Amino acid sequence: MNYYIVAGEASGDLHGAHLIRAxxxxxxxxxFRIVGGDQMQQASGEHAVLHIADMSYMGFVEVLVHIRSILRNLKTVKADLIAYRPDALVLIDFPGFNLKLAAFAKQHGIKVFYYISPKVWAWNTGRVKKIKRIVDHLFCILPFEVDFYAKWGMEVDYVGNPLLDAISQHHTNKQFKQSNGLDNKPLIALLPGSRKMEISKLLPEMSRLVKLFPGHQFVIAGAPNFDKSYxxxxxxxxxxxxxxxxxxxxxxxxxxxxxxxxxATLETALLHVPQVVVYKANALSIAIGRRVIKVAYISLVNLIMNKEVVKELIQEAANSNTISKELDQLLNNKIYREEMLAQYQALQERMGTPGASEKVARQLLAYLK
Structure with missing residues (x-):
């Protein structure tokens, strides 16, 4: 079979790589023909038609600013898709781009499989009707999505979460500190995201924490599409x-x-690391988002558990002062810390077991045959 797989950001690139191997x-x-990042390239042995470094924009205003680039990317992929004529188009998350591509593929008689549901349950639920029309089969990774789609008369396949695959297959480097030249102070991980907008707005606030916690060493998790100088x-x-x-x-x-x-918030929880969640975007994007988004939380941890397990600091609240107060609680309030870890364990049980990539591959092949 010939597969055309499209991911537009770092998490999708990870899941796409696991699916390719499965x-x-x-x-x-x-x-394989791919639109993705380094991990999908490595798994497939193919060079990406477009790389995620040139695709990932988030926020209403940010999308408008880069609309020409987005439309140019869409035109490029559409032309390549028609030239390649795959047996299956597999779209991974990234709905702003991928739903347009799904509609185009459907018009041209190409089977469309969507892996990781667009978050239509968060806003614009009317898009379910469009998904039902243009997607042949939808593979969901969050437990509550099955019931959500059932209310719209749509049957979907729940496959579990691919993060469980990635985490279960990871082999810890016990020499991590030594191999990266880190000292023996306890570590605090900084994960400022994988998009330019996220990094530019969050990392300055994160960097101010260093002086407030002299007994700890802060380390940034860099996204593969940027270098140290950035x-x-x-x-x-x-x-x-x-x-x-x-x-x-x-x-x-x-x-x-x-x-x-x-x-990353879900990955951090599944690895049992106490965390504070932060988010900043263009002020207008946030204002629009607050009017249209229908869910009570922004982090996957809280959404899945349907309660506040981890603290969410958004926009003005995501500053070094408020972050440091929450971080102090995580480090020094034993009861607070242990309660979060207990909730993580409940989250893990709710998520189920690894094997999402294999389940998607097996069901995709069954549908094709």
Whole structure:
């Protein structure tokens, strides 16, 4: 089978790579064309038609500012999709781009599979009707999504969460500190996101924490689509090491973490690291978001548990002063810390077991045959 797989950001690139490996194990004749990042390139042995470094924009205003680039990228992928004519188009998350691509593929008779549901339960639930029309099969990774889609008369496949696969397959580097030249102080992990907007707005606030916690060493988890010089531009001379492609090792060695809202919040929880969640965007994007988003929380941890397990500091609240107060609680309030870890354990039980990538690959092949 020929597969065309599209991911537009770092988390999708990770899940896409695992799916490619699973498909290779089940389909001896699998051929791939990809839109993604370094991990999908490595798994497929193919060069990406477009790289995630040139695609990932988040926020209403940010999308408008880069609309020409987005439309150009969409035109490029559409033309390449028609030229390649795959047996299956597999779209991973990234709904602003991928739903447009799904509609185009459907018009041209290409089977459309969507892996990781667009977050239509958060805002604009009317998009379910569009998804039902243009997507042949939808694979969901969050437990509550099955009931949500059922209310709209749509049957979906729940496959579990691919993060469980990635975490279960990770082998801890016990020499992590030594191999990265870190000292013996307890670590605090800084995860400022994988998009330019997130990093530019969150990292300056994160970097100010260094002086407030002299007994700890702060370490930044770098996204693979940036280099050290990019991060150094936002830490204003603070002594903060940056590590790349070692986020799980960093978290496994960390006493606590400050994490940009996104997939990383769930990864941090599944690795049992107490965290504070932060998020900042363009003020107009936030204002629009607050009017249209229908859920009570922004972090996946709180959404899945349907209560506040981790503290969320958004926009003006995401400053070094408020972050430091929450971080102090995570480090020094034993009861507070242990309650969060107990909630993480309940979260893990709710999430189920690894195997999402294999389940998607197996069901995708069954549908194709």
């Amino acid at each position: 498909l290779r194990g089940m389909d001896a004749h699998a051929q 991060y150094q531009h936002y830490i204003h001379g603070a002594d903060i090491p940056i590590v790349f492609n070692q986020t799980y090792d960093l978290l496994k060695h960390a006493e606590a973490a400050v994490v940009a809202s996104g997939t």
